[in-house]
Amino acid sequence: MNRLLIFSIILFSISATAQRNPFKNLSEKDGKIGIGTSLPDELLTVKGKIHTQEVLVDLDGAVAPDYVFENYFTGFSEAMPEYRLISLEELETFLKENNHLPNVPSAKMMLHDGISLKEMNLVLLQKIEELTLYTLQQQKEIDALKEKISEK
Template sequence: MKKRILLIALIAMNFGIHSQTKIGFDINDAFDVSGNSVAHYGMSRISGTGYHYVGLSGYFGLNFYTQGKERIKILGNGNIGIGIAAPNAKLEVSDELRVRLATNYVDKNVVRIIPLNYSGITGAMNWSIRGTYQYSNGVGINAIGGDLDIIKSWNRNTILATKSDGTSLGNVGIGTINPDMKLTVNGSVHAKEVKIDLNIPAPDYVFKKSYRLIDLEELENFIKENNHLPEIPSAKEFEKNGIMLAKMDMDLLKKIEELTLYTIAQEKKIEKVEKENESLKFLLKKVVELQKRLEKLEKE
């Protein structure tokens, strides 16, 4: 009974009741409520700083309820849970989290939202950043069955994804959810430079003396029969299988080197013909001179 009277006296000393239209409480220094020797709830001021704080002593936490349900919990260790009874991190949120950023540039009544979601499917997680407007793009992580969709467009088409192959080395797809190689791009690629490591030999062997260069007549017959160069796929094969850049570059380089050898051989033949022509011209000149001398002798 004495404790209750003392508490009422302290409240009367530290709180003032204002007018009928506005009722409030003035805290001059500190306010403390204790139920036992451990749990204390209090409001106090940090001297010389102008700051006030509200806190609990002991090891107990703090719960916030609305409509008879627990909404926020602060544990004694400082972990905060929203919609979760036992938070295991400094901030743990159950259900969707939305942050309003700004009004949409097309429709000011539509607010852009960032939702972070966790799906209830076992082994699946969906974390996305997107807007409410129907044409807004999304950035997120959607892990299902070992696959990982990283970015999705407004119509839920996957823009960037990884595909699990049962190991830690998954394939990455851009514009496709079924990448069949380490990087599969469903569309065009724009780059300043592309470096390709070769796993096949460069065709410098073409310039070795032991290399057999088919003659032009044989090459001509092959082209007439097949409608493409030797060792180069046909148009139908390109359409069916695509092009392997490294191999194709080396095949084309080989043809360029062969063409260089053909050009050198042709140049030698041309030089030989030119020399023969010079000899023929010289002989023709001598023949003309002899012809003139004969004609002169006949006239004498």
């Protein structure tokens, strides 16, 4: 009977400890959860790699870059009235001065601040759309030059 009582107390102690924190690397502070860190600074902070099949990011007020095409083809964008596609010459000048694309954080900023997946994906999509327009412009110039050459 004595052994059974001791065994029961040990089991209860282990169970109670496990219920308080079943994961060794999981912590909670001020309503924030930390995995691999005892100092979470966001709702969920993970120190280490995350393996998942999918990540869904809500735009939550962010503007998808349809404004690039809207501005190019109509001359104005309601979604982003201040947007303007810069010329390739302006782009080259910017690149020489800054060593990164306009509206893309510098390597120094990324190292210091990290990157927001939502913001970066939207910026990269904007850059893809701008590249598409530059390609279309260049193709028009190529076609015009071909026509000029064939006329001679």
